[in-house]
Amino acid sequence: MDILVGRALGGDIRSLARLISLIENGDPLTDRVMRQIYPKTGRALVIGITGSPGAGKSTLTDKLIETFRRQGKTVGIIAVDPSSPFSGGAILADRIRMQRHTGDSGVYIRSMGTRGSLGGLSRGTREATLLLDACGWDVIIIETVGVGQSEVDIIKIANTVCVVLVPGMGDDIQIMKAGIMEIANVFVLNKADKPGVDRVAAEVKLMLDLVRDRPWIPPVHKTIAENGTGVGELVDSIVRHHEFLKTGTDGLRSEYARVSFEVEDILLKDLSRRAEKIWKTHRTQDVMDALVRRDENPYTVAGAILKEMFGLQKTK
Amino acid sequence: MDILVGRALGGDIRSLARLISLIENGDPLTDRVMRQIYPKTGRALVIGITGSPGAGKSTLTDKLIETFRRQGKTVGIIAVDPSSPFSGGAILADRIRMQRHTGDSGVYIRSMGTRGSLGGLSRGTREATLLLDACGWDVIIIETVGVGQSEVDIIKIANTVCVVLVPGMGDDIQIMKAGIMEIANVFVLNKADKPGVDRVAAEVKLMLDLVRDRPWIPPVHKTIAENGTGVGELVDSIVRHHEFLKTGTDGLRSEYARVSFEVEDILLKDLSRRAEKIWKTHRTQDVMDALVRRDENPYTVAGAILKEMFGLQKTK
Numbered sequence: 001m002d003i004l005v006g007r008a009l010g011g012d013i014r015s016l017a018r019l020i021s022l023i024e025n026g027d028p029l030t031d032r033v034m035r036q037i038y039p040k041t042g043r044a045l046v047i048g049i050t051g052s053p054g055a056g057k058s059t060l061t062d063k064l065i066e067t068f069r070r071q072g073k074t075v076g077i078i079a080v081d082p083s084s085p086f087s088g089g090a091i092l093a094d095r096i097r098m099q100r101h102t103g104d105s106g107v108y109i110r111s112m113g114t115r116g117s118l119g120g121l122s123r124g125t126r127e128a129t130l131l132l133d134a135c136g137w138d139v140i141i142i143e144t145v146g147v148g149q150s151e152v153d154i155i156k157i158a159n160t161v162c163v164v165l166v167p168g169m170g171d172d173i174q175i176m177k178a179g180i181m182e183i184a185n186v187f188v189l190n191k192a193d194k195p196g197v198d199r200v201a202a203e204v205k206l207m208l209d210l211v212r213d214r215p216w217i218p219p220v221h222k223t224i225a226e227n228g229t230g231v232g233e234l235v236d237s238i239v240r241h242h243e244f245l246k247t248g249t250d251g252l253r254s255e256y257a258r259v260s261f262e263v264e265d266i267l268l269k270d271l272s273r274r275a276e277k278i279w280k281t282h283r284t285q286d287v288m289d290a291l292v293r294r295d296e297n298p299y300t301v302a303g304a305i306l307k308e309m310f311g312l313q314k315t316k
Numbered sequence: 317m318d319i320l321v322g323r324a325l326g327g328d329i330r331s332l333a334r335l336i337s338l339i340e341n342g343d344p345l346t347d348r349v350m351r352q353i354y355p356k357t358g359r360a361l362v363i364g365i366t367g368s369p370g371a372g373k374s375t376l377t378d379k380l381i382e383t384f385r386r387q388g389k390t391v392g393i394i395a396v397d398p399s400s401p402f403s404g405g406a407i408l409a410d411r412i413r414m415q416r417h418t419g420d421s422g423v424y425i426r427s428m429g430t431r432g433s434l435g436g437l438s439r440g441t442r443e444a445t446l447l448l449d450a451c452g453w454d455v456i457i458i459e460t461v462g463v464g465q466s467e468v469d470i471i472k473i474a475n476t477v478c479v480v481l482v483p484g485m486g487d488d489i490q491i492m493k494a495g496i497m498e499i500a501n502v503f504v505l506n507k508a509d510k511p512g513v514d515r516v517a518a519e520v521k522l523m524l525d526l527v528r529d530r531p532w533i534p535p536v537h538k539t540i541a542e543n544g545t546g547v548g549e550l551v552d553s554i555v556r557h558h559e560f561l562k563t564g565t566d567g568l569r570s571e572y573a574r575v576s577f578e579v580e581d582i583l584l585k586d587l588s589r590r591a592e593k594i595w596k597t598h599r600t601q602d603v604m605d606a607l608v609r610r611d612e613n614p615y616t617v618a619g620a621i622l623k624e625m626f627g628l629q630k631t632k
Contacts (some may be wrong), residue, residue: 035615042610252608259607259614260599266618267591274626275583283576291575292568294358298575299351302582310590310625 001029005036008135013108016135020110024124034127037134044133045242048158049143055164056190059225061143065101067235073138074106078128080144108137126157126265155183156261160241164188167196184218185241188234192222215250216241278305317345321352324451329424332451336426340440350443353450360449361558364474365459371480372506375541377459381417383551389454390422394444396460424453442473442581471499472577476557480504481520483512500534501557504550508538531566532557594621
């Protein structure tokens with residue numbers, strides 16, 4: 001494993017890919033790898049791209065890759081896909097446009113499934129981001145699908161979160177906007193050539209007016225990702241936000257939140273692993289049958305497992 | 317608390333509402349309440365409605381309520397909204413159309429925020445569903461926003477999951493469909509008067525052809541929720557699926573999966589609380605500063621905490 005880490009840090013893509021797979025599969029050596037690479041992290045610009053399906057996130061990501069590449073920066077992409085709760089496998093989301101970059105050694109695209117993971121984003125998304133960072137990738141783009149836990153979690157991993165909206169998404173956009181208003185560092189109104197874009201822009205600005213007293217007011221960019229319109233300005237805003245984080249107290253605050261989340265996440269994953277192991281030993285056919293018949297109660301069963309783990313320690 | 321439970325089980329809506337609030341806020345008595353009501357659960361038809369924002373889920377839910385009410389059934393609705401990770405508060409998603417049912421004592425509508433919970437759906441969604449079930453509601457509709465963890469989790473709570481698609485949602489629909497194909501028990505192509513509906517229908521059927529050997533082939537319904545077109549047939553399919561679950565081995569398998577998830581979910585919530593609490597006692601300014609400077613490593617910090625908790629016990 002140490003050899004693999006050495007090679008990945010030295011720039012070997014295949015070793016990097018293998019490490020991410022090991023981490024994604026919950027390999028016991030994950031912690032050891034992370035301990036080794038952690039001191040080398042903290043240099044990359046980590047961008048989160050989120051928004052509802054159909055907003056054009058993949059096309060936009062493709063243009064961001066192009067723009068950063070033109071600036072001579074290397075770009076790693078982590079595409080988080082919803083995956084099947086049955087098969088546990090990731091969906092092969094061949095994000096077709098992005099594929100044209102596969103011949104470019106300065107671009108690394110990685111698809112990760114959500115795998116019914118026990119905590120929001122894919123198992124391993126944070127670790128994969130840290131790995132790419134340690135291996136010297138300049139820009140890391142995390143693209144998530146959907147409006148839900150993954151969107152809430154992405155701010156804990158990314159420095160700069162871009163929320164992509166499009167005109168004409170119907171009533172639910174109101175709900176969406178409210179939930180993501182505090183996540184967004186930059187707003188992107190994509191498909192800006194479609195009717196209704198000014199209405200969406202006005203609505204976003206109206207909501208932003210409510211939070212005027214903040215040190216960073218999220219800029220609102222109109223883009224047409226298909227032909228690249230507005231992407232240059234968007235990249236400027238992203239870089240500007242990154243600079244803002246490096247200098248202000250806001251940046252320090254988000255760093256504190258990030259490391260705190262890291263520790264909590266590691267703790268929770270370890271505890272979950274322990275609980276899963278104990279639950280496996282308790283999950284006999286008899287117990288399952290009793291639960292299904294409702295003769296037994298999942299709260300009592302879980303209580304017994306927790307007692308085995310922690311003895312008489314109280315939760316509260 | 318026991319009085320509250322007694323009143324809720326006796327049909328008092330205000331007591332039910334208060335119990336859900338207590339559970340949502342992580343009240344320590346939650347487990348006790350759940351232990352009491354659990355034996356009374358398992359009678360309701362629990363329907364999950366999911367799909368991307370703008371698909372018309374709320375309008376569809378409104379029509380489902382209407383149809384079930386006409387059949388004399390009581391309907392409880394849990395609307396899961398994405399919420400802010402900062403404020404922790406639920407978004408007041410005034411799903412306007414549904415509001416017209418508020419005068420009907422046979423309808424109970426409850427909005428729940430996702431609250432940055434560590435496991436997919438809102439904290440308390442499962443508990444609220446069980447409570448409504450125990451209190452004798454005939455039909456429970458869980459409406460989720462987004463394509464992500466919440467969609468993956470909904471099959472663990474709902475008996476019958478309806479996935480709502482609409483024409484013209486762009487490229488990402490391909491990704492969505494792949495991820496939700498195994499979640500859907502019934503497909504709904506809403507806004508069926510819009511152009512492109514036949515293309516979406518053809519795509520869904522093409523994917524369904526790949527899984528022809530299953531005992532339940534998800535039916536594909538075209539609806540226009542706005543005016544109720546196709547909703548009656550949809551309800552028939554939902555009821556038919558519920559019957560299917562009651563008789564076949566498929567139903568038993570999903571019952572096993574459900575109780576197993578329940579135990580895991582209870583464990584995870586307890587463990588999250590413990591992890592948070594333990595980390596709080598260790599999170600000194602010095603440790604935080606060292607972490608932010610990357611002099612200290614979150615994996616080492618978490619490792620030390622775990623050692624303190626479990627001594628030299630190995631995780632694996």
